[in-house]
Amino acid sequence: MSELLLLVESKEGLLDKTTLELIRGGSELAKDLGIDAAAVVVGNETSPLAESVASYGLKKIYKLEHPLLKGFQPEAWAGALEWLARQITPRIFLISHSFVGKEVAPRLAYRLDTELTTDCLNLRIDPQDGLLIRTKPIYGGNAIAALKCAGLPQMVTVRKNAFEPMEKVTTKSDLVDMVPALDESIIKVKSLKTVKEDVVELDKANMVIAGGRGIVAKEDFEMLAALAQAMSKSQGKVMIGCSRPVVDKSWMSSDRQIGLTGSIIAPDTYIAIGISGAIQHLVGMIRSKKIIAINTDPGCNMFKVADVGVVEDYKALIPALVKKLEESA
Amino acid sequence: MKGINIIVCAKQIPDPEVPFSNVSVDVEKKEVIVDAPNVISPYDENALEAAIRIKEEMGGKITVLSLGRKVSDTVLRKTIAAGADALILIEDPAFERLDSNSVAYVLSRAIRKIGAYDLILTGRQAGDWDSGQVGLLLAELLGIPSISLARSIKIKEDRVLVEKTVPVGYEVVEAGLPALVTVSNEVGELRYVSRSKMMGLLKRPTPIPKWGAKDLVDDLERLKKIQLVELSPPPDMRRACLFIEGSTPQEKADKLASFFKELG
Numbered sequence A: 001m002s003e004l005l006l007l008v009e010s011k012e013g014l015l016d017k018t019t020l021e022l023i024r025g026g027s028e029l030a031k032d033l034g035i036d037a038a039a040v041v042v043g044n045e046t047s048p049l050a051e052s053v054a055s056y057g058l059k060k061i062y063k064l065e066h067p068l069l070k071g072f073q074p075e076a077w078a079g080a081l082e083w084l085a086r087q088i089t090p091r092i093f094l095i096s097h098s099f100v101g102k103e104v105a106p107r108l109a110y111r112l113d114t115e116l117t118t119d120c121l122n123l124r125i126d127p128q129d130g131l132l133i134r135t136k137p138i139y140g141g142n143a144i145a146a147l148k149c150a151g152l153p154q155m156v157t158v159r160k161n162a163f164e165p166m167e168k169v170t171t172k173s174d175l176v177d178m179v180p181a182l183d184e185s186i187i188k189v190k191s192l193k194t195v196k197e198d199v200v201e202l203d204k205a206n207m208v209i210a211g212g213r214g215i216v217a218k219e220d221f222e223m224l225a226a227l228a229q230a231m232s233k234s235q236g237k238v239m240i241g242c243s244r245p246v247v248d249k250s251w252m253s254s255d256r257q258i259g260l261t262g263s264i265i266a267p268d269t270y271i272a273i274g275i276s277g278a279i280q281h282l283v284g285m286i287r288s289k290k291i292i293a294i295n296t297d298p299g300c301n302m303f304k305v306a307d308v309g310v311v312e313d314y315k316a317l318i319p320a321l322v323k324k325l326e327e328s329a
Numbered sequence B: 001m002k003g004i005n006i007i008v009c010a011k012q013i014p015d016p017e018v019p020f021s022n023v024s025v026d027v028e029k030k031e032v033i034v035d036a037p038n039v040i041s042p043y044d045e046n047a048l049e050a051a052i053r054i055k056e057e058m059g060g061k062i063t064v065l066s067l068g069r070k071v072s073d074t075v076l077r078k079t080i081a082a083g084a085d086a087l088i089l090i091e092d093p094a095f096e097r098l099d100s101n102s103v104a105y106v107l108s109r110a111i112r113k114i115g116a117y118d119l120i121l122t123g124r125q126a127g128d129w130d131s132g133q134v135g136l137l138l139a140e141l142l143g144i145p146s147i148s149l150a151r152s153i154k155i156k157e158d159r160v161l162v163e164k165t166v167p168v169g170y171e172v173v174e175a176g177l178p179a180l181v182t183v184s185n186e187v188g189e190l191r192y193v194s195r196s197k198m199m200g201l202l203k204r205p206t207p208i209p210k211w212g213a214k215d216l217v218d219d220l221e222r223l224k225k226i227q228l229v230e231l232s233p234p235p236d237m238r239r240a241c242l243f244i245e246g247s248t249p250q251e252k253a254d255k256l257a258s259f260f261k262e263l264g
């Protein structure tokens, strides 16, 4: 019987949390359909990751190994996964809506002649025909669409946090070695170099202070940095983030962008300074426990979703706030 | 290489960046109602900007290809005002509400009809369905290499050199032409097009070909529509905002500081 298959991803060599979320969501769907849930680990050396994913109640873990799968080359990964899908003809294929997922899933869907739905928030089975009902936000999150598509495998990418991460179980999954038939000639895009930048992981912050297009000068981000410094004495880990226009101006790198096409985070406290609150920004921070908005426009959307608001020019407010925090520290 | 032939795929959508209060959902008709003017989908504008910069550097031709419903040449003529050489609209009732595979298929037919090209640029995702897959699907259909999330694009002889955003920073990759590249906002915003330039263009408009199903697709049964089971408004995001009042910025700052003190 055909299975539900999910793609395992790692972060710094360890199992990524989004994979545990896929396992939770996937296991429930598989149960509803009465089929097995399995996962595939891709790489040139898959054992460590396969071992760690084997403790989460899946039936099988496919170890898809090949020298060309070292690192991440989208064409090689898509080629290997296509090969696997042809061997095992999965009924459902779940992939995270991650960097890897966005690269691999569309290419794979085309090759397997099926229709992909990206960035899903929820998945369920239509009891009538057994097809996946795919719930995804559209128009930035202003509407939620539930879609159905024909084609096998039923294929989706799933947004971070869509499901609770799976817990460990006592049983172990079966490990299955698979060596895909891959040829160097499928790689048409050559990687010349990867330049590591000082990237931040905003999801590790307790407090995020984010600046938007309302911040009129690049130097003014130093005010935000001073605020972060003052806050870090009482608020734990404080990081600086931004909305997209700040990245457009190259004032900040894209790892600091919050929103639909940036990071999706849920810190204890989020301070939005000079950010109007467009839906594509809100979806990235709306789950923050406390939202504080600083904006000169009392009618802006950010105030509608904030717990605390200050209608004020940041140029006057932030230095005064830093001064006060430092005095009372 | 002497002169480059670039095709930019650009979609017209209702402005996706309007306040959320301007967007509503007709649950019965399963339609999103956006109270906003139509614009070119923002990432497609980035793609056009990237194309114009390449053309400025090495010469060549930019053709903008736009598939949509009720496509308006006034919105899309902005692409010509900004620097594109030709605009082709694709519109047909048979092309409405297509799924991503079918959209990519129709675009691939149009590109084959255009004929020769070196580079295809698309935005990384459209601002209405936020699907982010048509570019890569199109490259698969055309059998050409594809690179996504470009933050800078250069042409070197018969190859395209791309800096693409990756989680740890950026990666420099290259592929032989023809190739397809999806463009991200880091490339920069589409250059400013003055009103007078726009008006001038509208006064003596260049003819814009409109292609329909009969021009492009002889196997219409291959096209599939999106199967929308349900459309609903998003969960309510609003919170009751406590506004901090004060007659001076310092007074507001003091009150805000005591709020943080309670938090910390």
Ligand SMILES: Cc1cc2nc3c(=O)[nH]c(=O)nc-3n(C[C@H](O)[C@H](O)[C@H](O)COP(=O)(O)OP(=O)(O)OC[C@H]3O[C@@H](n4cnc5c(N)ncnc54)[C@H](O)[C@@H]3O)c2cc1C
Pocket (backbone or CB within 6 Å): A211, A212, A213, A214, A215, A242, A243, A244, A245, A257, A258, A259, A260, A261, A262, A263, A273, A274, A275, A276, A277, A278, A279, A280, A281, A284, A294, A295, A296, A297, A300, A312, A313, A314, A315, B016, B017, B042, B125, B126, B127, B130
């Ligand atoms: C497909 C798609 C994906 C997108 N993804 C993202 C994303 O991931 N992240 C993202 O952020 N955006 C994203 N966007 C863009 C988004 O729609 C908005 O355009 C963007 O978030 C606006 O940023 P902003 O609020 O900083 O700027 P604006 O909307 O221009 O707001 C600036 C605010 O600053 C205030 N202000 C001005 N001066 C001052 C001052 N002196 N003091 C205090 N306040 C001041 C103004 O009142 C205003 O509210 C996306 C758009 C699309 C179409």
